[in-house]
Amino acid sequence: MGGEDRLLKRALGGEEGAFEELVRMYQTPIYYLTLRFVGDEQAAADLAQTTFLKAFQGLPGFRQGASFKTWLYRIAINLCKNYLRDHKSKDIDSCDEIDLPSSSDPLRELIEHEQQRLLLRAWRKLPEKQRITLTLKVQEGMKYKEIAEVLGCSIGTVKANFHHALITLKETLQEDSNEVS
Amino acid sequence: MRCRKVKKLLPDYIGDELPTKEKRRIERHLDGCPNCKDALKILEELWRGIAHQPLPPKGEEFWQEFTRNVMMEIRGKHPISTERKKTLPLPEWRFLIPATTVAALVIIVVAIVLKGLWGPLLLGVRSPLGPLGEQEALVEVISCLSFGPMAWEEESPLGGIKPEELYLLTEQLSSPIKPTETATMAAVLTLLFGQKDLYGELEGLRGDDLEEFYQLLCSRYPFR
Numbered sequence: 418m419g420g421e422d423r424l425l426k427r428a429l430g431g432e433e434g435a436f437e438e439l440v441r442m443y444q445t446p447i448y449y450l451t452l453r454f455v456g457d458e459q460a461a462a463d464l465a466q467t468t469f470l471k472a473f474q475g476l477p478g479f480r481q482g483a484s485f486k487t488w489l490y491r492i493a494i495n496l497c498k499n500y501l502r503d504h505k506s507k508d509i510d511s512c513d514e515i516d517l518p519s520s521s522d523p524l525r526e527l528i529e530h531e532q533q534r535l536l537l538r539a540w541r542k543l544p545e546k547q548r549i550t551l552t553l554k555v556q557e558g559m560k561y562k563e564i565a566e567v568l569g570c571s572i573g574t575v576k577a578n579f580h581h582a583l584i585t586l587k588e589t590l591q592e593d594s595n596e597v598s
Numbered sequence: 599m600r601c602r603k604v605k606k607l608l609p610d611y612i613g614d615e616l617p618t619k620e621k622r623r624i625e626r627h628l629d630g631c632p633n634c635k636d637a638l639k640i641l642e643e644l645w646r647g648i649a650h651q652p653l654p655p656k657g658e659e660f661w662q663e664f665t666r667n668v669m670m671e672i673r674g675k676h677p678i679s680t681e682r683k684k685t686l687p688l689p690e691w692r693f694l695i696p697a698t699t700v701a702a703l704v705i706i707v708v709a710i711v712l713k714g715l716w717g718p719l720l721l722g723v724r725s726p727l728g729p730l731g732e733q734e735a736l737v738e739v740i741s742c743l744s745f746g747p748m749a750w751e752e753e754s755p756l757g758g759i760k761p762e763e764l765y766l767l768t769e770q771l772s773s774p775i776k777p778t779e780t781a782t783m784a785a786v787l788t789l790l791f792g793q794k795d796l797y798g799e800l801e802g803l804r805g806d807d808l809e810e811f812y813q814l815l816c817s818r819y820p821f822r
Binding site for chain 2: 433436437440441444445448449452453458462465466469470473532533536537540551552554555556560561576579580583586587590
């Protein structure tokens with residue numbers, strides 16, 4: 418039995434410290450996942466905290482042997498979806514507000530910043546399912562199977578969404594770069 | 599492998615979702631096809647751009663506060679009792695432990711009463727009569743109710759309390775009995791006679807009701 422399984426078992430037995438340990442293990446990926454989706458640091462922190470609270474509340478119903486990580490991601494994504502539904506206008510506007518780390522080469526930084534800005538804009542234009550799939554695949558490094566579990570769909574659907582997302586993103590970026598030139 | 603098929607498989611290739619055999623076939627094709635190699639290069643740049651989206655770095659303090667907030671929220675909404683904090687090997691223990699504790703307490707209380715320790719514990723005064731019996735325990739309780747010394751005989755169920763004495767006792771209770779006194783008396787009577795209904799009847803006992811209580815005792819326990 419792995420360390421996470423042991424912690425889960427202890428948390429299921431009502432041991433507060435074990436759940437705290439699980440929070441520490443996953444707070445960074447969950448926070449950055451929510452931040453990528455909502456683009457607002459305070460909202461992302463609130464959503465990430467709510468994710469853990471909901472996970473704790475749902476612990477008694479958690480199926481032993483299932484992946485805690487997958488379950489957490491599923492909760493976080495659902496919360497983000499609800500948040501974005503309620504804050505639709507804020508979603509696009511806030512995506513450019515993330516501060517970039519300063520570099521010693523200002524020109525290169527500017528180019529990279531512009532490229533990132535265009536990419537982020539194109540990424541935000543993607544349909545929700547494709548955006549989520551792309552994030553989980555590229556940024557979270559998940560396999561199709563894992564993504565299918567998080568999103569509750571088939572591997573085929575994940576694969577199709579991933580392929581479409583890459584094609585759409587590539588086309589949007591090409592259109593944007595044509596507009597700039 | 600043809601270009602069309604390779605291009606179709608490129609997302610799976612960069613996503614590391616292909617079996618080794620298929621990966622090798624694609625790599626062999628890419629080695630001799632600049633067109634497909636360019637397509638791969640575009641996808642890889644895209645991948646890198648998405649993967650390395652800048653995110654604000656957070657310090658240790660942020661994460662500590664994050665954990666603290668989550669745990670505070672959990673404690674606030676779901677206070678974890680001391681019982682839950684302990685790891686129990688079997689879920690049934692959650693019920694067995696309190697049940698065993700209650701049973702043990704009942705045994706101890708009964709043992710104390712039967713051994714005659716109830717009075718001193720209750721009153722903080724050791725009886726001059728030595729180890730207390732059932733009747734003595736009852737007398738101690740009655741003393742607790744601010745009655746004068748009573749005469750009793752050992753052989754009757756109520757320690758030989760004579761009807762007139764008991765009547766006198768009830769008469770002396772002109773003011774309502776304090777809840778603590780009622781509870782004490784009820785608990786002792788229940789322990790002494792094993793009559794649970796007595797406890798219920800005593801609960802609502804007030805000065806005017808004592809006459810009825812006396813009648814009830816007389817009917818159940820024929821005094822001499």
